[in-house]
Amino acid sequence: MSHIVVLGAGVIGLSSALQIQSQGHQVTIIARDFPGPFETVDPRLQIDYTSPWGGAHNRWVPPTNATEEREHAMALRTFARMRELCRNYPAAGITFMPGIEYLEAPSPAYQELNAEKAKILGMEGFRLLKPAELPDDKVKMGFEYNSWCVNPMVYCSFLLRRFGYLGGKVVKKEVRSPVEIFEMRESGRVDAVINASGIGFGDPDVFITRGQTCLVANLCPATVTRQNADGSWSFSVPRNFDGGTIIGGTKEPNNWDPNPSPEVRAALLQNFAGTYPQILAKDNEYQVIADIVGRRPTRKNGMRLEKELTGDGKCIIHAYGPGGRGYELSWGVSEAVAGLLSGHLGLASQNQRPKL
Numbered sequence: 001m002s003h004i005v006v007l008g009a010g011v012i013g014l015s016s017a018l019q020i021q022s023q024g025h026q027v028t029i030i031a032r033d034f035p036g037p038f039e040t041v042d043p044r045l046q047i048d049y050t051s052p053w054g055g056a057h058n059r060w061v062p063p064t065n066a067t068e069e070r071e072h073a074m075a076l077r078t079f080a081r082m083r084e085l086c087r088n089y090p091a092a093g094i095t096f097m098p099g100i101e102y103l104e105a106p107s108p109a110y111q112e113l114n115a116e117k118a119k120i121l122g123m124e125g126f127r128l129l130k131p132a133e134l135p136d137d138k139v140k141m142g143f144e145y146n147s148w149c150v151n152p153m154v155y156c157s158f159l160l161r162r163f164g165y166l167g168g169k170v171v172k173k174e175v176r177s178p179v180e181i182f183e184m185r186e187s188g189r190v191d192a193v194i195n196a197s198g199i200g201f202g203d204p205d206v207f208i209t210r211g212q213t214c215l216v217a218n219l220c221p222a223t224v225t226r227q228n229a230d231g232s233w234s235f236s237v238p239r240n241f242d243g244g245t246i247i248g249g250t251k252e253p254n255n256w257d258p259n260p261s262p263e264v265r266a267a268l269l270q271n272f273a274g275t276y277p278q279i280l281a282k283d284n285e286y287q288v289i290a291d292i293v294g295r296r297p298t299r300k301n302g303m304r305l306e307k308e309l310t311g312d313g314k315c316i317i318h319a320y321g322p323g324g325r326g327y328e329l330s331w332g333v334s335e336a337v338a339g340l341l342s343g344h345l346g347l348a349s350q351n352q353r354p355k356l
């Protein structure tokens with residue numbers, strides 16, 4: 001049995017660990033941060049662990065280039081796996097609900113969307129909204145489809161618990177390099193390391209995209225996203241499982257400020273209520289729980305998903321840099337990682353065979 005170490009316990013590391021485990025390997029997760037009861041933690045204390053601070057929902061992006069095609073294929077795989085998990089594990093933190101999108105200035109890829117095109121793209125339950133269903137005159141196009149969202153705290157804890165139940169081991173430790181893991185006594189023999197560290201180690205193509213959101217107790221029956229003509233956003237992601245609803249809208253590359261801005265909070269809440277007033281239905285006001293700032297681990301031209309062999313033949317499979325789509329892509333990524341690993345172990349065992 002091979003021993004594989006997954007470096008990282010975000011949504012990418014946890015999904016990959018479970019996928020590799022299902023192939024019959026012994027798996028250890030080594031990470032600085034693990035899932036916990038994050039609603040009660042100041043986000044600034046674990047800002048470089050992105051998974052607790054994500055929305056997190058599925059929002060389809062009509063693909064227009066090779067990177068988006070690859071991501072779309074992974075999002076479809078994730079959609080199917082989320083449906084299976086939701087059915088088999090009702091307490092996993094997953095909810096299926098309508099995904100509603102409003103666009104002020106739809107790009108050609110969006111303008112081409114109709115029921116036929118959406119079917120080809122696998123966007124289940126797609127329906128164009130009628131003009132009377134749009135929130136205001138600025139919105140030129142709207143549609144809805146079946147989507148899912150997760151409560152990240154519940155979902156990531158579920159993945160970790162399941163991993164442990166199935167015999168996985170965890171080590172809480174910060175490392176300087178994935179290579180270090182091959183030398184760690186507590187790791188034992190290591191056949192490969194999966195680098196699911198979010199931002200990688202010194203990759204010049206990686207940067208962070210800051211996102212400020214506000215967690216409110218108000219319930220929302222759909223995930224709602226509005227893309228404005230000036231490039232700004234407004235969105236809600238219900239978390240359910242007593243997790244409230246995330247109201248968001250900022251995407252700021254290379255902004256390292258960990259502090260939430262009260263002015264931004266006010267604008268986010270006001271903009272969203274303007275688009276989707278139903279959010280205030282109960283008391284005609286928001287019940288604010290917390291401000292959140294997260295750092296999306298973003299990489300130019302998409303995630304790094306590839307095998308690297310070090311000079312002395314150690315295998316590292318990189319799976320980092322999912323940007324704002326880590327949850328959406330997670331199971332597709334885990335399957336790609338498992339495929340790269342199987343390819344490597346198959347080759348390795350061929351090389352170890354005695355020559356006849």
Ligand SMILES: Cc1cc2nc3c(=O)[nH]c(=O)nc-3n(C[C@H](O)[C@H](O)[C@H](O)COP(=O)(O)OP(=O)(O)OC[C@H]3O[C@@H](n4cnc5c(N)ncnc54)[C@H](O)[C@@H]3O)c2cc1C
Pocket residue numbers: 007008009010011012013030031032033034048049050051052053054055056057058173174175176177196197198199210211212213237248293294295296297320321322323324325326327328329
């Ligand atoms: C505001 C906001 C909204 C978002 N909304 C969505 C959404 O709706 N849908 C969606 O799909 N995604 C969304 N995202 C993005 C999503 O949250 C991320 O893509 C995802 O969480 C990244 O997961 P990860 O596993 O790659 O990284 P992380 O969650 O950051 O995990 C990295 C892991 O590696 C470990 N690690 C890193 N370095 C070391 C080291 N040196 N030694 C040991 N361990 C190390 C960390 O401790 C951690 O365990 C959102 C993000 C933000 C901020």
